[in-house]
Every structure is written in structure tokens, then in C-alpha cells.
Amino acid sequence: MKLPEATELVERTLGRYGLEGQGRLELVKYRENYVFKLTCPTAAFAVRVHRLGYRNAAQIRTEMAYLHALAERGLPVPRVVPTREGELLCAASWQGETVYVDVLDWVEGAMPLGDIAQGLDGASALTPEEFESLGVRLGQLHGALMELGRLPGFERPAWDAAGLVGPAPVWGDPRRVPGLSPADEATLSRALAVLVEDLDALPRGSEHFGVIHADLTPENVLISESRMTLIDFDDFGEGWHLFDLATVLFFYVPHPRYEQYRAALFDGYAQARPLPPGFADGWEALLLARALTYLGWAGQRAGDPEADFIANAVAPGVVAMARDYLKHRAVR
Template sequence: MAMDEQAARRIARAALVRYGLDEVDLHFVKFRENWVFRAECGGESFALRLHRPGLHSVVEIQSELSYLEALQQRGFPVPEPVQTRDGQLICAIDAGDGGTVLVDVLRWVEGAAPLGDAGAAFDGTSPLTPQDFHRVGALAGTLHNHLAELGRLPGFSRAAWDGEGLVGERALWGDPLALPVLSAADRELLAGAIARLATDLTALGDGPDVYGVIHADLTPENILVRGDELVLIDFDDFGEGWHLFELATILFFYRPHPRFPDFVDAVIAGYRTQRPLDDRQVRLWPGMLLARGLTYLGWAAERPGEETSVWLGEHVVPVVLNLARDYLSEHRELV
């Protein structure tokens, strides 16, 4: 279902009534996978998400929101889910074409701004410091400790960023080799790196010391700064995966930044203040960074012509190709 902003606003207002929010000022925030609006009502603000049909099921969204509730109860800084008048976390609104749109509402994180953004990360102008990334690494370690203690909550249903999900034939975000801008030589290079990476990921295993429930999109754009506090938002990609994949996600877009090696050291050091990260995992850092990059190429391949896809094709493809060359070269040197 293609939905324009007018239709999205109609659905948003219908959903807000279910949450007891009748008289609101509604402001468009963004549209990527989902439509996101800010609703202001009675001196309070709320984030309203209209989920793209087919992206996540009711059970999957319920899993995400259940974890947000559990994390907040533990004192970990995340947005608070809001219940409908009848005590539900999700509502389904008639889309007007025979289908429905799933909607949820979170309390807006007031007085906060994103820690960083991908554009400034990628062009090297980001003002973030190693100290900032040390804090982010510690945040990720604390998150993983909470998630490990929570385990799989009842009804857990989320995608797995495992070997199949990252580099398998049915990768979660699509086939990176299908991206049209790749040459035959590019595809051959990436295919070789993917085969090597699949073997290394299998060897890493999925024990609780290396693998578990993760955020899966822990970029500085999804970390809000509120005073001295860091607040983690946007659990839309939330699922199971390697802890090291989480750290690779933090830093992928900073790969071209001149201080990238310092940022890597800082994230790992910060993480280790909260949770062990052994050398066996760290040795796979180049491969996990490559895995993260491949997911972005798969995402772009699935959405040809979109503005973000074009940007990924122009700017991220060269980075991923270099990561693949370095990764394969490193393996040849070890043989």
C-alpha cells in the first residue's frame, strides 16, 4: 500500500483517539520504513509510529514494546510506550483500501537531541570525540547486560541477525550482490568475502557470551543526549544477533573519519567497562564491520531509486568494497 502524508495523517488521528488523545497538534517527523509524527496534547508530546504494512507483525511489534517496558522498569533510558484506552500497546487502523495499518505511541523524549548523524560521520566533520564513543560503548554493554538478564520474554518474536540474516541467501535486508551499481568484478569480490565471512560467523558461535538480544541499529542518530544522560531510541530493527555486530553498527558510518581507529578503541574500551569482550570476538571486528556494510547494500538493492539507496550506492559501496578487500587480504596473510 502506497500511503501519502495526507493518508498517514488521517490514520494517525484515528489512532490517537484510541489512545485518548483527541485534540492534538500533529507534526510530521520523518518517513523511511515507517511514518513518524509528533503529537502534542495537553502539554505533553508523543511519538506516533505508523508501521509499513508487511514490515513487522503484531507479535513482532508487541515484542519490541514489551522489551521497552521491561528496560524502562529496570531504569535503562528508553522511551515509554503508551497504552490505548483499553490497555493495548498497538492498535490497527483501517487504511481505507481494505488493509490495516499498525500504530503504536511512545512518550516523546523531551529536551533531547541526537548524539550524531550519518552524514557528518561519513564526511569526517563529526565533532564527536573518543570520550563520546567510550560512553556509547558503555551504554551498549549495559544494554546487553539487561537484555541477557531478561532473556527471551514470553511471546518473543523478532528477526535474527545471524549468519543467515546477515549473509545468507535470504538475508534480512536483501541481497547485496543485487545492487545494480556493482560491476561483475565487484560482485566476485563481495561473493568471496561473503563466503569467508559465513565460515567465520559460524566459528564464532551463538553462545550467550557472544550472541543474544540486541538493538541492531545503535547508531549515534538513535542515541539522544538529554543533559548528562544518553537515551536509546528506535528499536525497529531490534532482534537477536552478535554483540560485536551491535558495536560495528555504532561505528560503520565513521569508517571514513580520520579518527576512526581511536573511535574503535574507545567503543571497545567503554563496552569492556560493563561487559566482557574477549580477543576472539575482537579479531572478527573487520568481518563484522563488513557484515554491517553488506546489510546496507542489501537494503539499497531492495529499494532502487530511493534517495537513501542512491546515496548508499554512491558513497557506501566503495567503503564496503575496500572492507571486503582488506578482510580477504587479512585471511590470505594468515594462511
């Protein structure tokens, strides 16, 4: 679906929300889905057109149900806007296919907490205090998700050993990222094999494993008037709580303040939710597993600017991380 077609579909669908002809529509993001901003005289909304074949209706309804439940509990997430019929998800027809649309309140005047490139090159000026604040929000989020448990009709991907580094990982095979040498591919193959064992050995009790955000990069944390809003739950599913912390910090591993950021993130998290015994034991394994998912994602999207950035700027560091992991594991 091209942009003009997605725009027409949104304009045709807005009547289901009582928003037809009420404001100005503009594209703000296109990655997995089209995301538009609808600016009305008294409010603004994020309108998302889901990519065909990426998520089915049950998976998107699950995401919307959790967002609605979290917002009702006062968690800092976007509020879902229902249709006139009270539905959290809208189905529309396009060329004989069913396309899904949802609407969220827009977070006005907000900016992303951080920038991936600045984390990688060490230019980020983020403070440990900001990571501590994010840790508090993440601990609160996990606490609420643990209380909610599996909502009725739950259907989402699992970020377990199979989903992260198994034979058919959710985000694709990291060895398909362009530019790898045969030696690099061999290193990643060995890392994938040992990570399956290491992740399978991690605890799976509810204090360690459950519903998580799964993509909480600092670009998915919005700051407005000292408020943090956690956005982009498109990849949320079940996984280790520690995986969310690894996602927050992965792009800051090369940063000179990484250790301070890590300590602050864990300190903030523990303020909101007491850490269970052994909580951080799988840190290096999950950090590497998180890294490999980005290579898998990029390997399926050659030519995409973000995929090319990962292939060129991220992949060499991930290969080095995998090499170090294997070396340290061999002497344990």
C-alpha cells in the same frame, strides 16, 4: 499508504489512547514507517504507523514488550504509552488491511549524537569520551537484555550468518545496489561466501549472542541535557553483541580518529559489562557484514535519497573493505 492516509489513520486511532484532538500532529520521519510527533499542552509523543507487510503483529508486540521492560528497569529508552485498554500496540483498519500503530513518549529537546555523512567524510567532531559514554549505555543495554532473555511470544529476525550474509539476507542482497561493476559484484560474492563460514564459526553462547538493538547508528542515539537515549528498535532481534558495536562504528571507519573511537567504545562497554574471552575475535567479519547490510537495504530502494547516498558514497568503500578482507583472510 500515502501521507494523508497515514495522517487520517493516526487521527482516527488517537482516541484509543485518550489523545484525540489533544494536540498538533506533524510528520518527522518516513523510512520503513511513518513517524509523527504529537505535541500536546503538557507532553509530546512519537506516533508510529508501521508499514504494511514489513513487521507482523507478533514482531511489533515483541519490540514493544522489550521497550516497556527496559524502561521499567531504568534503561535509557523511550517509554511505551499504552492504550486505554492497557495494550502496547494498536491495530487499525485501512482499505481492508490491518495497520499497526504504537505511541512512545517523545524525547524533548534532543539531538542525534552524530551524523553518518560527517563520519564518512571525517568532519565529525565527536570525541572519544562520547563514544566511551555510548559504550557504557550499550553494555548496560546488553546486560539488561541478557537478564530478560526471550520474553513470552518472542518473534524477531535473527542477525546471524544467514540473516546477514546468507542466500536471503534480512536487508536484501548487497549485490543489487546500483553502480557496481562486474568485478565489484564478483568481489562481494566471494566475500559473502567466506563470511557465512566465518560468522558460523563465531561463538553463540549467551555471553556473545542474544537480543540486540541491531541498528545503533549515532543517529539513533539522542542527546538531551547530557542524557543519552537509545531509540529506533525497529530492527532489533537476536545477534552477536559485537554486531551492535560494529554498527556504532561502521560509518566512522574512514574517520581519522576511528582507532580512538573504537578503543573508547570498547572501554566504556567493558565498564558496564565484563568482556567474555574472545569477545572481539569476530570484529572484522561483523564490521564487513554490517557494511553489506546497508548495500542490501539500498539495493531494494533505488531512487530513495538515502539509498542513493549509500550507492554513491558508501558502496565503493564497502567493496574496498570486502577486497581487503579477502586478501587478509587468504594469508591467515
